[in-house]
Amino acid sequence: MPARRDISSICVIGSGPIVIGQACEFDYAGCQALKVLREDGYRTIVVNSNPATIMTDPGFADRTYIEPLDLEGVADVLRRERPDALLPTLGGQTALNLAIELDDAGILEELGVELLGARVDVIRRAEDRLLFRDAVQSCGLIVPESRVVTSLDELDGIDLPVVIRPAFTLGGHGGGFAETDEQLRAQVARGLRESPISQVLVEESVRGWDEFELEVIRDRNDNVVIVCSIENLDPMGIHTGDSVTVAPQMTLPDEAYQELRDAAVAVVRAVGVETGGSNIQFARSRETGEIRVIEMNPRVSRSSALASKATGYPIAKVAAKLAVGYTLDEIPNDLTKTTPASFEPTLDYVVVKFPRFAFEKFPGADTTLGTQMKSVGESMGIGRTFSEAYLKAFGSRELDAGLPTPWPSLYEMPDDVHPWFHGQLADAIVELESGDIWRAKRAGWGDDAIASRLGTTAPELRARRLAEGIRPSYRRVDSCAGEVEAGSNYYYSTWGEADEPLPPATRPRVVIIGSGPNRIGQGIEFDYCCVHAVQTFRRLGYEAIMVNCNPETVSTDYDTSDRLYFEPLSPEEVLAVLDREQPVGVVTQFGGQTPLRLASWIEGAGYKIMGTPHVAIDLAEDRERFGALARELGIRCPPWATVDGIEQARDAAEEIGYPVLVRPSYVLGGRAMRVCYDDDALEEAMAAVSGPVLVDRFIENAIEIDVDALCDGDDVFIGAVMQHVEEAGVHSGDSACVLPAQSLTLANALEVEHVVRRLGPALGVVGLLNIQLAVADSMVYVLEANPRASRTVPFASKATGINLVEAACRLAAGEKLSDLGLEMPRLTEVSVKAAVLPFARFPGSDPVLGPEMRSTGEVMASAADLPTAFAKAERAAGRPLPTSGTVFLSVRDSDKASVAPVAAALAGLGFTLVATVGTARVLRAAGLTVEEVAKVADASDAEQTVVDLVQEGRCDLIVNTPQGSGARADGYRIREAAITARVPCITTIAGAAAAVHAIANARAETALSLQERIGIGA
């Protein structure tokens, strides 16, 4: 059956901001889908609130809406665009839930929009625990014994231990284990709150069973294929997103694997997914072979992205084609071109995925893994043997030494991992212990491990290895284990085998180094930049070659670049790729900190870094040299000192004057950064860091400005001047950010420009430059200069319509700014970027903004004025501002002076004010009516506290600014209650002021596409 011609326009919903459990895999899926739908002649409309996605690039769809992914936002777009169909199966749980909401609200019917990929009844059958259980049982399979619970009164007679799973949440959010009655009640209460339909499943625990996943694709002819089997090394009980996984499965005999395959096919049919990809999870008892069907995602998922990268079978692309009517046998296999997609990939290599955690960002948080996902990213390794793939993925996590993480040791696995995997690692260790470089390499050990075994250094080992001719060879991922000739451009390295030769070079080659696993501080924004770099260099006539190890990304789609090397981003692997490719240049400025760490190796090996040279990075990051440069240029920096140890720190702080900002040098995402107001705080901060530390004067009550600029070595083009909503002191990645800057005076604005224009050429930047500045008392200070792509580049590019990465690449390739003809557009709209924080995932950790970055993602909203844009951004971030109700205020002493105007404005809008003693006194003094509640710590049992108000749903907004460690206990409990009850909680006065301004002045405004906003034709 060919593509359907009764529909001509299709709307694709994205997955919104990056959150734990839903990351850039859905950008990858959305991009693939949009690509094939457009190729087939459909008019495409995309809605996504995340500006750092490739799918929201204006060229990817006919109409691009960066709008909140809520009922109102998507309904607006549908009303305006009137598409024939909606494809919700590529945008994760967010898109699927929206499809159901749109259907419930009657909007799909009203507008005559057909759902593609999965019907509403199918989505319900897969997602509603009870319906799913019935469907599974109807095909003779078993789900764990379970009971659907909608209130705490329904818990009698439940056999423990059990697992609690809330319905309709992503990444198992709100779920957990219970072994005692007390735990059971607490977990169910939490689950009921988290579930949008207040429903949880309490089920038989199969903790400790082996866990397998199958990626299934079905077409409308009822053809079903299994794209990939995935085995979890962590047994049942640990969320698959947090598990180390291997593909294909390693430990099941054929008869057992076929039993799972049959079960997967039966479940897909019983649930009734007509077309597209699904993911089904099974538990299997290692002893008895019993099987339980755990769950199913009737859509493209994180696992399907992994399966696509693991096999070379592009699930999202195929799913999109199936949704518009093709059958599997009509779709060619991308890699072979000569055979159809109606087959099951066979692998002649092994793939291992490691989760990447960020517990160091959430001190106090419970680090035990369970049914609720906590990892923020993942790395994947491909090797010819399990140990090779395992060791690659392990090392690709790019962990800083000593950070708390599951699977910390290279030489040990957790006990409950299947003995076969233990055996493989033990064998590999024998090879390492042999002391023979060749044998160790063959087992998959990196230069670092071998060097430390041999008591030498990695560079020395590398030199010795190369002298002995020990080099890796490269293999293709071809989906068919070599059975069919494939022109695949997707490679991985191994040792001791023949090379699959490169096609002859027809154009000069450029290698772009990716950003590795997502982590807090280095996420999808950098992949966005890398993908644009690849696209630009291809357009400029180069062969663009990508190296990366993150399976979630668009950059690791083999369709993106001329060649993809799925490799760890450590010196040996990257240099080996360069040795093979012999590029004319290497591009390091787009992948965040990861490629920069490789820059000296790359230059040392004789390769040319295109654009900003490594010396510029050093100059910007070496505080002494940068300080000297700033002085020379007459640029003001806050007073600072480099110190080692608490003695020096105390002296420096005295000289500089409190408050001071303490941070280790060379960090991204504000790792271990603290603001200290006194000696005690300084001591505490110094205890948490080691090595050379920077102590800066912390500029209070400053406006923080972020500038993204381009420099060709001589001239500078200012791409965007953005203002942070929160003051300096909140990490720029966590602060809301406004473009254009709203409260700069003309004089300040000119000085900011002037500073940037001087710094760019002085640093020797050729490409992108990001500068952070603070403006206080009409003085402009430079806080930081980063001669590379920044986190704000996608946001700035989308707000201004200027593709900053493309321009930077052209400069790096030798063009001058004058060749580019860039012109700063007159912005008629205000764009706001808001951060999305994962606090709800880390109970135990204080949900407060500070100098250390903790957000996982961001959203963007644009409107004619700031309040409207800000309100929309908050909505998009999942924190819609209330327009009426009760607001609770409790602020630290230093904020007491500025809280009154905020409170007065809220009272004027009809809000009831509630406050704790001290804050209430200030408000009453300002003539406001305020209800007083006891502090949590002081309250007697009978007294109402704000925590009670929050829990009873009688509080709609919280303004709570933290006061050092003293107020921590009280403020912490308030903020935690707010997070749990999903009440917006603002932790800075500046943020509160912006929110109040938005509540008061936001207007209803229709959705506008990016193409209309920035004047780009589709």
Place this chain on the structure above:
Amino acid sequence: MTRGYLLLEDGTVFRGMSVAAGGAAFGEAVFTTAMSGYQETVTDPSYEEQLVCFTAPMIGNYGVADSRDESSRPHAKAVLMRRCGGLEWASWLRERGVVALEELDTRSLVLRLRDSGAMRAVVVADETELAVDDALAAVREQPDMAGRDLVGQVSPSEPYVHTEIGDVRVALVDYGTKRSILRRLEAAGAAVTVYPHSVDADELASYDGVLLANGPGDPEPLRDEVEQITKLLGRTQVLGICLGHQLLGLATGHETYKLPFGHRGANHPVLERRTGRVLVTSQNHGFAVKPSENEEVAYVSLYDGTVEGLDFPDLCARSVQFHPEASPGTHDAYPILERWIDDIRAGAA
């Protein structure tokens, strides 16, 4: 462990480490892309006189079990692996005299076989015992797989009753059958008697149905077997599987030929023309029925358009080139065997 090697008739050498029996094994070098089911593969009689390379890199991970034997002994003469994933598997091979190498560059071998075709070869367990030059001469003296009649080596000498329980009486002509075919017939409710390859058509005609089983080697030299099938056609229901399918093809005027490197694996898409549906099938064959546009071609490979099944309603005969009994592989084609028994049952009623 000793160092061994695989030598192809074109002189290419692939080195590896010996993990099982000693000695040298001559045969045809082939590869299978099935990712699980190594024991089923090695004991499948269709691999007689072959040296089988697994494209999956980790083989032997989950040990061995008697229930996975597809016949009474290994038929592959050597096993070639990137890495042997378990000692139990290595011992199993050693005890049964199978030569096996690991640490072999299997992908390069596969690419060579794919581009140049399956080749005569030898696997030598210990390189010090047989020099490559001598081995090459010996390899080139080996008979080619094309033209080889191998069923005599694997077919039973006497008929025997597999099971008497069942309401449909089926005779299975054992050219080298896999036990799974017998199991599937049994599961479908057939009483099964097994006959040697040389069985006379008249003896078979009295059964409700005759299954022409799989087996090794070239179908073309099996003139007597084809003659008996020709005589049998129209007298009872016939189902051919793999070699049995090729023999049915020859008996109905089709020609067979040797594929360059065969189809061996568990992921091969086959189009069922009657329904337009795709089956993901288990395959193991080096020869095929020549492609034709004829109506009786019921199944077609979506990989290379080769004939994957025949249907002669007037002759009450049908056949499939792939393995509906799976083991190893998907169960997509289980219904083909079940449907055949059901159809016989319905016809008899």
